Amino acid sequence: MRFARFDLGGHPRYGLIEGDRILPISGSPFEPWRRDGADIALDQARLLIPVVPSNFYAVGMNYASHIRERARGLGIAPELPSRAEPGYRSPSALVAHEDEIVLPPDTTSVQFEGELVVVIGRRAKHVREADALKYVLGYTIGNDVSERKWQKIDRTFWRCKNSDTFKPMGPWIETDVALESLRTRVRVNGAQHIEFPTNDMLFGVARFIATISEYCTLHPGDVIWMGTEGASCDLHAGDIVEVEISTIGTLRNAVVAASRNIHERIPV
Amino acid sequence: MRFARFDLGGHPRYGLIEGDRILPISGSPFEPWRRDGADIALDQARLLIPVVPSNFYAVGMNYASHIRERARGLGIAPELPSRAEPGYRSPSALVAHEDEIVLPPDTTSVQFEGELVVVIGRRAKHVREADALKYVLGYTIGNDVSERKWQKIDRTFWRCKNSDTFKPMGPWIETDVALESLRTRVRVNGAQHIEFPTNDMLFGVARFIATISEYCTLHPGDVIWMGTEGASCDLHAGDIVEVEISTIGTLRNAVVAASRNIHERIPV
Numbered sequence: 001m002r003f004a005r006f007d008l009g010g011h012p013r014y015g016l017i018e019g020d021r022i023l024p025i026s027g028s029p030f031e032p033w034r035r036d037g038a039d040i041a042l043d044q045a046r047l048l049i050p051v052v053p054s055n056f057y058a059v060g061m062n063y064a065s066h067i068r069e070r071a072r073g074l075g076i077a078p079e080l081p082s083r084a085e086p087g088y089r090s091p092s093a094l095v096a097h098e099d100e101i102v103l104p105p106d107t108t109s110v111q112f113e114g115e116l117v118v119v120i121g122r123r124a125k126h127v128r129e130a131d132a133l134k135y136v137l138g139y140t141i142g143n144d145v146s147e148r149k150w151q152k153i154d155r156t157f158w159r160c161k162n163s164d165t166f167k168p169m170g171p172w173i174e175t176d177v178a179l180e181s182l183r184t185r186v187r188v189n190g191a192q193h194i195e196f197p198t199n200d201m202l203f204g205v206a207r208f209i210a211t212i213s214e215y216c217t218l219h220p221g222d223v224i225w226m227g228t229e230g231a232s233c234d235l236h237a238g239d240i241v242e243v244e245i246s247t248i249g250t251l252r253n254a255v256v257a258a259s260r261n262i263h264e265r266i267p268v
Numbered sequence: 269m270r271f272a273r274f275d276l277g278g279h280p281r282y283g284l285i286e287g288d289r290i291l292p293i294s295g296s297p298f299e300p301w302r303r304d305g306a307d308i309a310l311d312q313a314r315l316l317i318p319v320v321p322s323n324f325y326a327v328g329m330n331y332a333s334h335i336r337e338r339a340r341g342l343g344i345a346p347e348l349p350s351r352a353e354p355g356y357r358s359p360s361a362l363v364a365h366e367d368e369i370v371l372p373p374d375t376t377s378v379q380f381e382g383e384l385v386v387v388i389g390r391r392a393k394h395v396r397e398a399d400a401l402k403y404v405l406g407y408t409i410g411n412d413v414s415e416r417k418w419q420k421i422d423r424t425f426w427r428c429k430n431s432d433t434f435k436p437m438g439p440w441i442e443t444d445v446a447l448e449s450l451r452t453r454v455r456v457n458g459a460q461h462i463e464f465p466t467n468d469m470l471f472g473v474a475r476f477i478a479t480i481s482e483y484c485t486l487h488p489g490d491v492i493w494m495g496t497e498g499a500s501c502d503l504h505a506g507d508i509v510e511v512e513i514s515t516i517g518t519l520r521n522a523v524v525a526a527s528r529n530i531h532e533r534i535p536v
Contacts, residue, residue, distance in 0.1 A: 052322075055360045060424075087424045088356040092323045092484050104483060125432075156328075156355045163483040164393075215372060215431040216360050 002249075003029045003138065004172040006045040017042060017172060029137060029173065030121060030220040049096045050140050050173045051119055055222040057086040057212065058115075058144065058161075062201045062227030066113075069231040074152060084203035084211040086224065089144075090162040097170035101145055101255045103237060104163055110255075111232035113144035114186040114243035115225045116198050118205050119173050124218040132209035135218065138175035141251040142225045143168040143243050145235075169223070174248045179205060187242040188233065196229040198245055270517075271297045271406065272440040274313040285310060285440060297405060297441065298389060298488040317364045318408050318441045319387055323490040325354040325480065326383075326412065326429075330469045330495030334381075337499040342420060352471035352479040354492065357412075358430040365438035369413055369523045371505060372431055378523075379500035381412035382454040382511035383493045384466050386473050387441050392486040400477035403486065406443035409519040410493045411436040411511050414500075437491070442516045447473060452496075455510040456503065464497040466513055 002017035003025075014029060015022035022045055024037035061067050061081050071078035095101070103110055121137025145167065150160035161167075182198035203211075208224055235241060237257040244250040270285035271293075282297060283290035290313055292305035329335050329349050339346035363369070371378055389405030413435065418428035429435075450466035471479075476492055503509060505525040512518040 054320075055358045057358075057426075081423060085423045086426050088358055088426070088430075090323045090325075090356055090484065092487060092490075155349060155353045158325075158354050158356070158480070159483040162356075164485050212426070215427040216358065217432050219360060222360075 001138075001175045002172045003050065003175070004042075004045070005048045005050045007048055008040075012048050013037075015039075047097045047171050049094045049169050050171070051221045051223065052094075053091055053221055053223040054219055055216075056089045056091050056225075057208075057223065058089045058225040059084075059203075059208065059227040060087050062203060063196070063229035064202065065196075065230045066228055073148060080202060084207050086208065086212055087157070089167060089225065090158075093162045093164060093167035095165045095168050095253070097168070097251050097253070099168065099253060100165060101143075101168060101235070101241070101253050102165045103235070103255060103257050104147075105258050107147050107149070109148040110235050111146050111148060112186055112188070112193075112235060112241050112243070113146055113228035113232060114184050114194070114245075115142040115144050115228050116182065116184065116205075116245060117142040117169060118209070118224040118226065120209075120218045120222040120224070121220055123220065124209060124213045127210050127213040127218075129206045129210040132206035132213075135209060135213075136205070137220070138173040139177045139245075139248055140170060140173050140223075141243050141245050141248055142223075143241065143251060143253065144225060144228060146232075168251055168253045170251050171249050177247060181246070182248070183246045184229070185244045187244070188235065188239050190240075193233055194230045200229065201226060269406075269443045270440045271318065271443070272310075272313070273316045273318045275316055276308075280316050281305075283307075315365045315439050317362045317437050318439070319489045319491065320362075321359055321489055321491040322487055323484075324357045324359050324493075325476075325491065326357045326493040327352075327471075327476065327495040328355050330471060331464070331497035332470065333464075333498045334496055341416060348470060352475050354476065354480055355425070357435060357493065358426075361430045361432060361435035363433045363436050363521070365436070365519050365521070367436065367521060368433060369411075369436060369503070369509070369521050370433045371503070371523060371525050372415075373526050375415050375417070377416040378503050379414050379416060380454055380456070380461075380503060380509050380511070381414055381496035381500060382452050382462070382513075383410040383412050383496050384450065384452065384473075384513060385410040385437060386477070386492040386494065388477075388486045388490040388492070389488055391488065392477060392481045395478050395481040395486075397474045397478040400474035400481075403477060404473070405488070406441040407445045407513075407516055408438060408441050408491075409511050409513050409516055410491075411509065411519060411521065412493060412496060413503075436511075436519055436521045438519050439517050445515060449514070450516070451514045453512045453514075455512070456501065456507050458508075461501055462498045468497065469494060
């Protein structure tokens with residue numbers, strides 16, 4: 001099944017996607033639900049981020065080639081992690097499928113990172129790795145947009161990874177996924193930059209759920225971004241960046257420059 | 269004014285604290301509100317965390333003596349940051365005033381860190397430092413409980429700072445605060461371990477709000493934990509730890525050992 005979250009008259013609603021229609025449901029897929037309301041055309045709907053996570057986990061170093069590429073960019077020796085260790089991102093940076101990625105005025109190198117996103121479906125604590133996938137509602141797609149200058153010079157990842165609009169996520173949650181057969185492809189303006197087996201991770205989805213849940217309770221709607229593979233490239237205003245994961249869908253976002261008026265402020 | 273969030277018949281409610289009473293209000297202090305319902309005795313109420321933040325910022329290195337102490341603990345040279353840079357914590361670790369801090373079974377050194385917590389009241393983007401405090405609803409208190417072994421050996425702060433119950437926050441939000449005159453005191457079992465001028469920060473509240481808001485929109489209810497000063501000490505099961513900030517209040521939590529049965533799992 002595919003669950004989309006979409007705007008209906010200014011309010012967020014969940015619905016099932018069937019073909020080119022959205023069939024609205026009551027409540028959310030994280031609780032008992034039923035069909036509720038008239039279906040609408042998918043191409044008429046404005047999709048929202050498929051979940052607003054309370055806790056936003058992200059794995060930084062989970063694919064061998066990406067670790068070597070990042071080490072090269074930072075001028076350091078690559079080191080593969082020996083354990084599953086998550087980091088965090090901030091929900092304030094999330095935007096939906098077809099929303100714009102806004103380049104801040106003082107950026108020099110903003111790059112894509114196409115990622116599988118795990119959406120937790122049920123409360124999980126002290127979960128065995130063998131049981132861990134039962135706590136997953138489904139999967140969506142993330143673009144872990146990153147500013148490489150700040151990633152190099154800042155002490156934390158706050159702005160390099162969490163500037164407004166730097167975390168596109170969507171288009172929807174797919175519940176029926178065979179992790180082993182997934183392939184991730186990233187395209188910029190239609191040209192493919194990278195293709196890799198999505199599940200070719202150092203530590204997989206089940207391992208991360210089991211590890212996190214030994215110490216931190218996972219809650220319905222929490223997300224775990226599973227990291228990316230290989231090298232990336234700079235994005236520029238006017239680009240269209242697409243992250244496709246087979247059988248899940250394609251997350252597409254346009255890149256735009258920030259308005260010149262960076263000192264436009266909200267009235268006090 | 270003091271806004272408390274408390275449990276009323278299983279539902280969270282906000283109220284004003286006046287003397288030893290809570291005067292319930294409609295909605296929340298982040299929107300227009302009015303008095304709503306009969307007042308109740310403060311000592312009969314179970315206080316909840318005063319806000320559930322969507323975005324949870326935390327400043328790691330913001331007091332000179334604490335930076336020297338942490339460097340000593342890690343066996344590295346102390347380095348004062350030259351810029352305001354926030355990190356993140358995860359809301360899953362939050363517990364309220366009078367809730368228990370649970371020591372995981374495999375911990376060796378769990379310590380307190382008493383912190384001022386800024387509660388954002390209004391959406392903020394591109395805010396000038398001179399205007400920044402106008403976006404603050406008020407202040408509460410945090411205990412940035414930290415496991416020092418994991419802080420040393422893990423690649424990220426996920427479990428050393430974000431294990432379940434490691435982020436006590438409360439007891440309430442105080443809106444009338446003179447930052448310059450605040451003093452923070454931390455007591456364990458009634459004995460004071462540290463006292464410091466709360467505002468003796470390398471980078472103050474206004475600077476952090478202005479800096480964050482250049483890149484990341486701050487939202488009502490977001491919190492910024494402002495860091496701690498000096499050295500800490502190990503907590504043990506049976507301890508009572510109190511963080512007092514003058515004119516705001518006292519955050520008090522008991523420390524308990526995790527149940528022996530760490531493999532108790534939620535049924536699948």
